[in-house]
Amino acid sequence: MRTLTLVSLSGWPGIIKRVGQPTAQKVWRALVALSSQNAQAGLRQDIFELGELWFDTEQFGSPAQAQRALSQNVAQHLLSELDCQLVLEAEIQVSSAPMTEQVSQEQSIRSDAACALNALYPDSKEELLRVFANKSLLPYWQSIQLVQSEGVFGYEALIRGPKASPLHRADKLFGAAMAQGRQFDMEKLALSTHLATHQHHCEHHGSQQRLTVNLSPGLLFDVDVSDTLQHYPYAHLLCIELTEHLPVDNWAPVKAKMAELRQLGYTFWLDDVGCGFFELTVINTVKPDVVKLCITIISRLDYGAEIIDEIRQVVDTVHLYGGKVLAEGIETPQQLNIAKALGVDYAQGYLFDKPREAGL
Numbered sequence: 001m002r003t004l005t006l007v008s009l010s011g012w013p014g015i016i017k018r019v020g021q022p023t024a025q026k027v028w029r030a031l032v033a034l035s036s037q038n039a040q041a042g043l044r045q046d047i048f049e050l051g052e053l054w055f056d057t058e059q060f061g062s063p064a065q066a067q068r069a070l071s072q073n074v075a076q077h078l079l080s081e082l083d084c085q086l087v088l089e090a091e092i093q094v095s096s097a098p099m100t101e102q103v104s105q106e107q108s109i110r111s112d113a114a115c116a117l118n119a120l121y122p123d124s125k126e127e128l129l130r131v132f133a134n135k136s137l138l139p140y141w142q143s144i145q146l147v148q149s150e151g152v153f154g155y156e157a158l159i160r161g162p163k164a165s166p167l168h169r170a171d172k173l174f175g176a177a178m179a180q181g182r183q184f185d186m187e188k189l190a191l192s193t194h195l196a197t198h199q200h201h202c203e204h205h206g207s208q209q210r211l212t213v214n215l216s217p218g219l220l221f222d223v224d225v226s227d228t229l230q231h232y233p234y235a236h237l238l239c240i241e242l243t244e245h246l247p248v249d250n251w252a253p254v255k256a257k258m259a260e261l262r263q264l265g266y267t268f269w270l271d272d273v274g275c276g277f278f279e280l281t282v283i284n285t286v287k288p289d290v291v292k293l294c295i296t297i298i299s300r301l302d303y304g305a306e307i308i309d310e311i312r313q314v315v316d317t318v319h320l321y322g323g324k325v326l327a328e329g330i331e332t333p334q335q336l337n338i339a340k341a342l343g344v345d346y347a348q349g350y351l352f353d354k355p356r357e358a359g360l
Contacts, residue, residue: 004044005057005066007074012051013180019082024048027081034077050181124176127167132182136162137173137190139197140355144212144326145347147340154210154239156348157194158355187219195232197358202234212239212269217248220257229261236265239290243271251285258286269326273297273314283317290346291318295329298349301338308338315343 009015016024028048035043035053042056053074057066131137141155161167167176177186194213201207219225232238240261248254258268267289273279283291291314300307315325327339330349339347 003057005055005060005070007053007055007070009051009074009078013049015082027078030081031074031077035074047181052181124167124172125180127161127165128176128180128182131161131165131167131173132185132189135189135193136165137193138162138168139193139358141211141358142348142355143353144210145352147327147336147344147347153346154212154237156212156241157198157214157358159190159193184216184219184222187214187216188222188225191215191225192228195228195238198238199232199234201358202237208237210237210239212241214241214243214271217242217254220254220261229266230264235261238265239267239269241269241271241292242288248282251282255286272328280314280317283314287321288323290324290326292326292328293344298327298329298335298339299331301335308342311339311344312342319343 019027025048028046032043032046032053035046035055042058043053044056045054046052053070055066055070057070060066060069138160140158140160142158143155144153145151146153159170159173161169161173167173174183174186177183191213194211198209198211201209215225229235229240242254262268268286269290269292270283270286270288271292272294273283273291293311293314297307297311301311318325324345325343326346326348327335327344328348330336330339330347330351332351335349336347336351
């Protein structure tokens with residue numbers, strides 16, 4: 001998979017407001033034109049609203065070299081185009097990171113949705129900035145129960161915003177992050193919050209508690225995420241749930257990264273199978289350690305034989321290669337009994353408990 005370098009201008013939205021949309025667009029067009037002249041960098045894509053430029057970096061000696069060169073180049077071009085009486089040099093805030101082509105595609109789709117999301121979350125920007133500045137996310141845990149025998153397998157890590165905040169609910173929190181083009185930043189902050197909580201729990205409570213954490217497949221290639229996972233001391237207790245916000249066109253590099261992390265002790269789950277992009281073909285391709293049946297599928301268990309046959313097919317497919325299946329959203333004893341009869345291995349839901357603050 002081709003490596004790209006993302007150059008991001010985190011202060012760009014504020015500059016647009018200050019200098020005005022027409023002036024900002026003029027400056028942006030000049031920046032794009034100048035950047036496109038650099039044949040070595042190879043500008044692949046630009047997103048004006050988010051202040052993002054994507055460069056093909058194969059010709060650079062290393063990702064670090066590409067980041068330095070491109071960041072300096074972008075800063076130089078901006079300073080030559082902007083009126084420094086209106087915009088200070090410090091406000092440009094150029095940063096960069098090595099990415100993959102897959103993440104670039106995800107960013108494009110996110111950009112297309114940004115306008116609609118901004119209409120839904122018009123007043124969320126300042127609150128979101130406070131969350132990032134204070135790292136004020138709250139980790140919650142919900143138990144994962146053994147179905148074929150009694151007991152708790154582990155817990156799923158869920159994230160919330162501050163209690164008094166309009167972004168307390170997860171859907172509000174991630175919706176606001178998406179609207180501001182910071183979904184991946186929010187995922188990374190949530191991951192670091194969960195790992196810090198889990199590590200503290202293991203070291204101070206003497207507990208070997210299994211925990212599952214959500215992560216987009218593309219973020220496995222993020223430098224910060226990769227470094228964090230490489231050095232986490234309790235990898236053998238962590239299950240990485242690959243989430244299905246966007247389709248994955250090429251699983252080969254993802255599987256290679258999964259194999260690398262499995263050597264450290266991590267296991268991999270597919271989240272929300274039946275509700276998004278992860279279906280039987282993906283299960284057979286990826287062969288995750290655990291497949292999570294989406295809550296919508298489980299809510300239909302009482303509706304007849306067709307959905308039961310579909311679940312049985314998933315269970316048989318997963319068990320054939322040695323994996324396990326989790327039913328999410330179990331709310332009634334009848335649903336649990338059906339899941340048990342179908343051979344489902346794990347379950348979550350309000351029948352057992354609701355998410356609670358980690359450590360309480």
